[in-house]
Amino acid sequence: MNEPISVASTDEDLGCLVEGLPMPVMVAGSQPGWPLLYINGEARRLFRLAGRAEESDLASLIDPADVACFEAELASLSHDRLQVRVACRAAQGRPPFDAIMRKARWQGQDAWLLTLMPGEQPTCGERESFYQQMFTTNPAIKLLIDPATGAIIDANAAAEAFYGYTLDALKRLKITDINCLSSQEVRVRMAEAKACEQLFFEFRHRLASGEVRDVHVYSGPVTLAGREYLHSIIVDVTDEKRYYTRLEVYNDLFHKLPVGVYRNTTQPEARFTAANPAMLSIFEAHSPQALFEAKLSSLYASAEQLEAFLGDLERDGAVSRRPLQLLTLNGRLVHAEVTAFRQLAEDGTVEFSGIVEDVTARYAAQVNRDRLTHLLDASPDIVSITDAEQRVVYLNKAGRKLLGELPEALTLSLEQTHPPWARRIIEEQGIPHAIEHGYWYAETAVLSRDGSEVPVSQLIVSRRTERGELDCIATIMRDISQAKRYQAELEFHAGHDPLTGAVNRNRFLAVLAQERAEARRNGHSLSLVMFDIDRFKRVNDTFGHSIGDMVLSRLVQTCRGLLREVDVLARWGGEEFMLLLPDTPLEGGEILAEKLRRAIEEADFFPVPTLTCSFGVAELAAEESEARCYKRLDEALYRAKAEGRNRVCMAEPAGFSDSPPGKSR
Numbered sequence: 107m108n109e110p111i112s113v114a115s116t117d118e119d120l121g122c123l124v125e126g127l128p129m130p131v132m133v134a135g136s137q138p139g140w141p142l143l144y145i146n147g148e149a150r151r152l153f154r155l156a157g158r159a160e161e162s163d164l165a166s167l168i169d170p171a172d173v174a175c176f177e178a179e180l181a182s183l184s185h186d187r188l189q190v191r192v193a194c195r196a197a198q199g200r201p202p203f204d205a206i207m208r209k210a211r212w213q214g215q216d217a218w219l220l221t222l223m224p225g226e227q228p229t230c231g232e233r234e235s236f237y238q239q240m241f242t243t244n245p246a247i248k249l250l251i252d253p254a255t256g257a258i259i260d261a262n263a264a265a266e267a268f269y270g271y272t273l274d275a276l277k278r279l280k281i282t283d284i285n286c287l288s289s290q291e292v293r294v295r296m297a298e299a300k301a302c303e304q305l306f307f308e309f310r311h312r313l314a315s316g317e318v319r320d321v322h323v324y325s326g327p328v329t330l331a332g333r334e335y336l337h338s339i340i341v342d343v344t345d346e347k348r349y350y351t352r353l354e355v356y357n358d359l360f361h362k363l364p365v366g367v368y369r370n371t372t373q374p375e376a377r378f379t380a381a382n383p384a385m386l387s388i389f390e391a392h393s394p395q396a397l398f399e400a401k402l403s404s405l406y407a408s409a410e411q412l413e414a415f416l417g418d419l420e421r422d423g424a425v426s427r428r429p430l431q432l433l434t435l436n437g438r439l440v441h442a443e444v445t446a447f448r449q450l451a452e453d454g455t456v457e458f459s460g461i462v463e464d465v466t467a468r469y470a471a472q473v474n475r476d477r478l479t480h481l482l483d484a485s486p487d488i489v490s491i492t493d494a495e496q497r498v499v500y501l502n503k504a505g506r507k508l509l510g511e512l513p514e515a516l517t518l519s520l521e522q523t524h525p526p527w528a529r530r531i532i533e534e535q536g537i538p539h540a541i542e543h544g545y546w547y548a549e550t551a552v553l554s555r556d557g558s559e560v561p562v563s564q565l566i567v568s569r570r571t572e573r574g575e576l577d578c579i580a581t582i583m584r585d586i587s588q589a590k591r592y593q594a595e596l597e598f599h600a601g602h603d604p605l606t607g608a609v610n611r612n613r614f615l616a617v618l619a620q621e622r623a624e625a626r627r628n629g630h631s632l633s634l635v636m637f638d639i640d641r642f643k644r645v646n647d648t649f650g651h652s653i654g655d656m657v658l659s660r661l662v663q664t665c666r667g668l669l670r671e672v673d674v675l676a677r678w679g680g681e682e683f684m685l686l687l688p689d690t691p692l693e694g695g696e697i698l699a700e701k702l703r704r705a706i707e708e709a710d711f712f713p714v715p716t717l718t719c720s721f722g723v724a725e726l727a728a729e730e731s732e733a734r735c736y737k738r739l740d741e742a743l744y745r746a747k748a749e750g751r752n753r754v755c756m757a758e759p760a761g762f763s764d765s766p767p768g769k770s771r
C-alpha cells in the first residue's frame with residue numbers, strides 16, 4: 107500500500123494549479139458524510155457550489171442511488187486508491203462520473219482526494235432495453251439519427267404521426283430531408299449535439315404533407331449496441347410560436363397604436379388600470395401611474411356629457427365613437443371620440459375597455475372648413491371643387507341655386523353643367539392648362555336649370571399634393587350676363603346713332619374697310635349710295651325739331667325694310683345718309699336707290715305731308731380712294747338736288763374727277 111499523498115495547501119503555486127485544473131478536484135474529510143474540505147473551480151462549476159467548501163458534504167452531491175454502493179466500497183477499502191462511478195446530483199442529465207479517490211492528508215487530518223472523470227457511456231443491455239422502452243412508449247416525438255450520415259435510424263409512433271410518414275418511410279429519409287436548413291448547416295448542428303456542445307435547437311421541419319412546422323429539438327448522443335447515435339426529442343412549437351408572435355404583434359400594436367387604448371375599473375371608484383403610450387400622450391401624463399391616480403370624473407370637461415355617456419354605457423353596455431370633451435392632467439381641453447364597452451373582471455367587478463381618439467386637430471380643421479364653407483356660400487360666385495378623378499365634390503350655394511343640388515354620386519359632369527361649346531374649351535384648353543400652369547381664365551357659359559346658357563367668367567385653379575400629384579381642381583365662375591348686357595349696349599352705342607339706330611360714321615368706316623378687303627379678295631363689286639332729305643329745314647321750321655327727329659327715325663325704319671342683312675345704313679351727318687351695298691355693281695345700287703326714293707316718297711311721315719330724298723350712287727372702284735368716291739357721290743347728289751330733288755343721279759365713273767374731297771353743294 108502506498109503512503110497517503112500530501113496536498114501542499116501552503117504552496118501557493120500548486121494551489122493555483124489545482125484551483126484552475128479543468129477537471130473537478132475535491133478534498134473530503136474521512137468522517138461520515140464526508141464533509142468537503144476543499145473544492146476547486148471546475149468542481150464548484152459542475153456541482154453549482156458557492157465558494158466555501160465547508161457548507162456541503164460529499165454525500166449530498168452523490169445521487170442517493172449511488173450513496174450505499176459508495177459507502178460499501180469505502181468500508182471495504184483495502185488499498186489507498188478507489189475508483190467508483192457516481193452520478194452527480196447537480197449535473198442531472200450528464201453521464202455519471204468516475205470518481206478516483208485516494209487517501210490524503212489535509213491540514214493535519216485524514217481525508218479523501220477526489221478527482222472526477224467523465225464516465226463511459228452505459229453499454230449494458232439492461233440500460234439499452236430501458237432506453238428502447240422509453241423511446242417507443244414515450245408520447246414525445248423521437249428520432250434516432252446517425253450523426254455521421256444524418257440517416258434516420260429509428261422513430262417512435264409519435265414521430266410517425268407527426269411527420270406523416272410510416273416508420274419504414276422515415277427510415278429511408280435523412281434528417282436533412284426534413285430539416286429546412288441546408289445539409290451543411292444540419293451537419294454542423296449534428297456535430298455540436300454529438301459533442302454535447304449544444305443540445306437544444308430551434309428548427310423548421312417539413313412534414314410529408316409539405317407543411318413546415320416550427321420545432322424545438324433536444325438532441326444528444328446515445329450509445330446503442332456499441333454505436334453512437336443522436337437521440338432527438340422534437341417538440342412542435344408552431345402554434346405556440348404563432349401565439350407568441352401574435353401576442354408580440356398585439357403588444358406592439360398596443361404600444362404603437364396612434365389612438366389611446368385603455369381599461370378602467372369602477373371599484374372602489376372609476377380609475378384607469380391600463381393605458382398605452384398614446385393614452386398618456388393624450389392626457390399629458392408623464393407616467394402610467396400619474397394617469398392611474400387621476401379620478402376619471404375629473405377628466406371630463408362637461409358634467410352633462412359625462413352623465414349622458416355613462417347613462418348610455420350603462421344601458422347599452424357599449425358606446426361607439428362618442429364625441430366628448432375631455433381634460434388632460436394639465437387641464438387642457440381635448441376634443442375626443444371615445445369608444446367603450448363593458449366587461450366583467452375575473453373578480454366579478456365591472457370593468458370598461460375602450461379607445462380614445464384625439465380629434466382636436468380634426469375638430470379645429472372642421473371648424474375652419476365650416477367657416478370657409480359659410481364664406482363660400484355667401485359668395486355670389488359659383489365655386490366648385492372637383493377631385494383628381496374629376497368628380498364634383500363641392501358646390502357652393504350660388505352653384506346649387508343655378509345648377510341644382512349636387513347629385514349623391516358626386517358625378518355632376520361638365521356635360522350637365524356646360525353647353526357643348528364651353529365644355530369643349532374647358533376640356534381641351536382649360537383643364538390641361540390649369541393642370542400644367544396652375545390656373546386658366548376665360549369666359550365660358552353654364553347651363554341654368556331651365557337649360558338656358560348663362561355667360562360666366564371662369565377661373566380654373568389646380569392644386570397639387572406635397573408629392574406633386576394632382577389633388578383637386580377648383581373652379582370659380584361669375585355670372586357675367588349683366589355685364590355682358592351692358593357691354594353689348596355700350597358696343598351698340600359706340601357704333602350707332604342714338605336717334606335713328608343707324609350705324610354712325612365711325613362704325614361705317616370700319617365696316618367699309620372690311621368689306622373692301624373682302625371685295626378685293628373675291629373680285630366682287632361694292633356700291634355706295636349717299637342720300638339727303640329734301641328741304642328738311644322746312645320740316646323743322648314748320649313742325650318743330652322733335653317732329654324733325656321723328657322723321658329722321660322713321661326714315662331709317664322705312665329704308666331698313668328694303669335692305670338686305672349685309673347692307674349697312676349709316677347716318678352720315680344731320681339729314682344725310684350713306685348706304686354700303688356689298689357685292690353690288692353700280693346698276694344694282696341704282697335700282698335700290700330708286701326703290702328707296704319711291705318708298706320714302708310714299709311713306710307716311712304724319713304730320714309731315716310729304717317727304718322726299720335725293721340720291722347719288724357710285725360703284726367703289728378697286729383702287730379708288732374712299733375720299734375720291736365720296737366726292738363723286740357728293741357731286742351726283744348735288745346734281746340730283748340741282749335737277750329738282752327727289753331723284754337718283756349716278757356718279758361720274760371713277761377716274762374722271764381728280765379734285766380733292768369737299769362739300770360742293
Ligand SMILES: Nc1nc2c(ncn2[C@@H]2O[C@H](COP(=O)(O)OP(=O)(O)OP(=O)(O)O)[C@@H](O)[C@H]2O)c(=O)[nH]1
Pocket residue numbers: 638639640641642643644646650651652653654655658679680681747751
Ligand atoms: N330735327 C332735326 N333736324 C336736323 C338734325 N340734323 C340736321 N337737322 C336740320 O336739317 C336741316 C338741313 O337744312 P339744309 O342743309 O339747309 O338742307 P335742306 O333744308 O334739307 O334743303 P336741301 O338739302 O337743299 O333740300 C337744318 O335745318 C338742320 O338743323 C337733327 O338731328 N334733327
